[in-house]
Amino acid sequence: xxxxxxxxxxxxxxxxxxxxxxxxxxxxxxxxxxxxxxxxxxxxxxxxxxxxxxxxxxxxxxxxxxxxxxxxxxxxxxxxxxxxxxxxxxxxxxxxxxxxxxxxxxxxxxxxxxxxxxxxxxxxxxxxxxxxxxxxxxxxxxxxxxxxxxxxxxxxxxxxxxxxxxxxxxxxxxxxxxxxxxxxxxxxxxxxxxxxxxxxxxxxxxxxxxxxxxxxxxxxxxxxxxxxxxxxxxxxxxxxxxxxxxxxxxxxxxxxxxxxxxxxxxxxxxx
Numbered sequence: 001x002x003x004x005x006x007x008x009x010x011x012x013x014x015x016x017x018x019x020x021x022x023x024x025x026x027x028x029x030x031x032x033x034x035x036x037x038x039x040x041x042x043x044x045x046x047x048x049x050x051x052x053x054x055x056x057x058x059x060x061x062x063x064x065x066x067x068x069x070x071x072x073x074x075x076x077x078x079x080x081x082x083x084x085x086x087x088x089x090x091x092x093x094x095x096x097x098x099x100x101x102x103x104x105x106x107x108x109x110x111x112x113x114x115x116x117x118x119x120x121x122x123x124x125x126x127x128x129x130x131x132x133x134x135x136x137x138x139x140x141x142x143x144x145x146x147x148x149x150x151x152x153x154x155x156x157x158x159x160x161x162x163x164x165x166x167x168x169x170x171x172x173x174x175x176x177x178x179x180x181x182x183x184x185x186x187x188x189x190x191x192x193x194x195x196x197x198x199x200x201x202x203x204x205x206x207x208x209x210x211x212x213x214x215x216x217x218x219x220x221x222x223x224x225x226x227x228x229x230x231x232x233x234x235x236x237x238x239x240x241x242x243x244x245x246x247x248x249x250x251x252x253x254x255x256x257x258x259x260x261x262x263x264x265x266x267x268x269x270x271x
């Protein structure tokens with residue numbers, strides 16, 4: 001493993017010392033601190049998920065229709081009949097925007113980030129039936145270098161995520177070294193070729209797989225005949241910046257009001 005060139009003085013900020021957690025259990029916080037992830041079950045009702053999925057599906061279909069107009073029906077890491085990424089839904093759909101303020105998500109972010117939290121990124125990922133397509137090992141902070149490096153990914157399965165349909169796998173403990181150098185592969189950026197102690201995280205619909213932005217993870221192929229659907233919501237400390245790898249002096253505030261809005265201010269939900 002090789003560190004990202006910007007990662008010169010990273011120190012993992014432990015959340016175990018935060019005795020004021022209100023949503024996650026002490027065991028979940030300990031696991032997140034040690035392994036870089038935890039699973040939160042029964043975070044959303046079936047009604048909430050049905051409404052959210054109904055809001056996302058038309059946008060995903062539009063994206064799939066666009067991909068079918070492209071060479072090889074693909075664009076960057078998306079392919080119409082393998083995997084799609086529908087980004088910035090909070091800027092286009094009020095149901096998605098309100099979902100990012102759900103009590104369960106605010107509870108997780110308050111416990112693991114702190115009192116001042118903003119949206120950073122959102123996307124729906126639909127993994128189509130395709131038995132040979134892995135999504136490679138990567139850290140979320142490898143795609144765009146955010147400072148502070150330590151932000152949060154909430155991976156919400158809209159359908160049950162299983163070994164058969166491509167649930168996430170994590171590389172526990174690696175988050176503690178910070179952002180790794182990533183290389184470009186055929187299906188996206190990658191920071192590891194393999195990891196012997198990888199752990200699969202099967203997650204029922206209505207749960208949250210909570211990752212650090214620094215936790216290497218991958219998803220396996222979908223060997224079923226159904227689409228595996230997920231919605232990924234990422235949160236960062238308010239005031240975070242994005243650094244341009246091509247120009248180290250270029251720093252952009254993560255504060256686009258259409259999609260990078262505050263959700264917690266001084267520990268209080270921001271409407």
